[in-house]
Amino acid sequence: MDNGCEVVWFKRDLRLTDHTPLQQAVQRCQQRGHTLVLLYCIEPELWRQPDMAHRHWLFIRDCLAELAQQIQSRSHTETSLLVAFGSLTDTLHWLHHHCAIQGLWSHQETGNDWTFQRDRQVQAWCREHRLEWFESPQHAVRRGGINRDDYEQFSQQFFDMTCAGVPALAISMPECVRQLPLDQISDIHADLSLLRYSGDFLIANPSVRAMTCISGEQIQRGGRSLGLQLLDTFVASRSHRYLQNLARPLQGATFSSRLSPHLAWGSLSAREVMACARHALMQADDASHKRNLQAFISRLHWQSHFMQKLEAEPAMEFVEQNRLYQAQAEGANRDGEGELEPRLTAWFHGLTGQPMIDACMRCLRQTGWLPFRMRAMVMSYASYLLWLPWQRTAPLLATLFTDYEPGIHYPQIQMQSGVTGINPNRIYNPVKQSLDQDPQGHFIARFCPELASLPASWRHHPALITRAELLRHGLELGVDYPQPMVDHEAAAQRARQRLAMVHNHSEHRQTSRNVYEKHGSRRRSAQRHATSSVDVRQLSLF
Incomplete structure (x- = not known):
């Protein structure tokens, strides 16, 4: 021995x-x-x-x-x-x-x-x-x-x-x-x-669930050398257009750092990425580039901030941080828009009839990546407009994110589902986000090719176009592409009414204060109000 x-x-x-x-x-x-x-x-x-x-x-x-x-x-x-x-x-x-x-x-x-x-x-x-x-x-x-x-x-x-x-x-x-x-x-x-x-071949993992293998998936490759290449090109050149393109699903794929899976699985350390970004900031010679690098450095801090939340409260994977929302969700059964399973399946496969949502989910299924704003939007749509339980959607999204990091994932899921009590309820309008982030509908056309024949302005909301006009462009809703599952404006109004019931509860202020004391950021913000204890910058993590 x-x-x-x-x-x-x-x-x-x-x-x-x-x-x-x-x-x-x-x-x-x-x-x-x-x-x-x-x-x-x-x-x-x-x-x-x-x-x-x-x-x-x-x-x-x-x-x-x-x-x-x-x-x-x-x-x-x-x-x-x-x-x-x-x-x-x-x-x-x-x-x-x-x-x-x-x-x-x-x-x-x-x-x-x-x-x-x-x-x-x-x-x-x-x-x-x-x-x-x-x-x-x-x-x-x-x-x-x-x-x-x-x-x-x-x-x-x-x-x-x-x-x-x-x-x-x-x-x-x-x-x-x-x-x-x-x-x-x-x-x-x-x-x-x-x-x-020895590393001379790629290892097969016989324990991977076959149901999680998606045909045609084209995810980022792993390995430290690729991570270092991404880090080098980001701080040297791509970061110049970081903030400008961070939320855009097409441009963001190029001008965001794309380091998140390397940080999630540890081929790069957060500390070495921070050191590299700080060095680049010291060398930057124009104000715009400095702003972009400072924004990236801030997001590295936020990464650990969110991970600390799950570390402090492991039950966050299953239970709402603010327990008042748990009672509200159970009371409504989050099933107010018809049977749950069909809605869940349609959302997961990008078949909701809402083009920007569907394009994002299909992009995620194929590539394993979305920019933060789009991640927040698809989660918001599932929780608020389809009224799906976040406990069902969270693990499904985790299987699609190549950069799945539990310590970021579950706090963000709860934030975008409006169950923390310390963050604003952001009910994203998918049509507005589509017009803002993909004005020509190029992203929609790429991932929803059945809509590619439509004029650019129609791709954002084809349900508003008459059947005769759609047919002239080779599209019939309900046949070639789904009818919208919900009226997003009406569904948003119903969600606000349900959430207001919790917000008006006599214990809401105290339960939210408890959540803030345990998990809330202490960074000062002019946009933070003493009564809400909210820092809106937390919404810009990915």
Whole structure:
């Protein structure tokens, strides 16, 4: 048996740069003569969760391949990435039996409820085997919550820290891992298989739910080198037109950073992206470019701000932050516009009869990305106008976002569904957003090709055009393209009336104050009112 090993568990941190757990584990190996295991675990149960999808794996597998290649290229001892197929505790049990684990090292994770419960099981396993689990923050998020009055200072201190470099991987693997054949899956027992991985091929994940595979999906590729390329081109050139195009679904695909999946899955660290953006800001020589870079830097702060919310209140994945809205939703059953399932299916597949909504959902299904404004709009449409329960739409949207980050996703879902009590109820008018962000209807024509033959001005709301005129352009509503499921103006009015019932409740002010004290930003804003405790800048995250 070896003298003992240190295990670095890669999670949403698929990189070697600015990886504190890796750096600290290597130092301890050098000090104590331990061997080193670099581990990624493909956990079947995680991939059965309703918010996990095929496109997430496609991005992760790219990152894993490059990570494995980097490990081999930087190792002087033929160290490889160990990929396990099975539960983490089964994997740790096998490693501990064969090479005496001395410490487990990882980043903290603000994930979904399943990962939260999994981490509790890992903690119990470590206690049972008298092992230390060393967790390091990789975002400006304090484990267990934080007094929001102190958060801005805490966040600033985190981002001011110097990024850690890549440690020298001159440490051997344990004999039990070294004996595994390279690039061949070894079945340990019925519930555990191991792969010593070189990165020379892409790994298949047999646990991905087939129903989440979308035909023709063309999502962003993963891997650190692509992330660095995006970062370089953004700060150098694309950021010049960042704010101008941030909300536009066509132009935003080019001029937004497109770094969100790399941050979500950790091929880049938030701190190194912040350092790069700050450096570019110092070098910028015109006021416009500085404004754009400052806006991007602000959004990096907001990322951690939202993640801190879920960290402080994990139940946010399932339950409204302001419990008064829970009672209201249950009372109305959020089913006031006909049967729920047909509405949910039509929304998810982009068949609502509202062109901008449908184009956005189809774009999301095909590409895995939308700009923030459009994300807010499709969620607002589902919650307010179709009156769908956010608990049903949230995991569906998660499966479509390549950059799904639970700590951002669930607070944003609740914000755009109007159940926090501290944010304005933004009921987006999809026709107005269409005219504002896609005035010529090019985005609609691309993703709703059945409307491409219409004059540009008709594409935004074809239901207003007579049947005879539509037929002359080869379109019949209800046959070639759906009739609108709802009258968006009438549905918006009904939603306002329902929400007013909660807002007028005698306890609303106090429950909203409680939410603000726990989760609200303390950043000053001229637009914030003492009675509402709202910071509208929170709506510009993505």
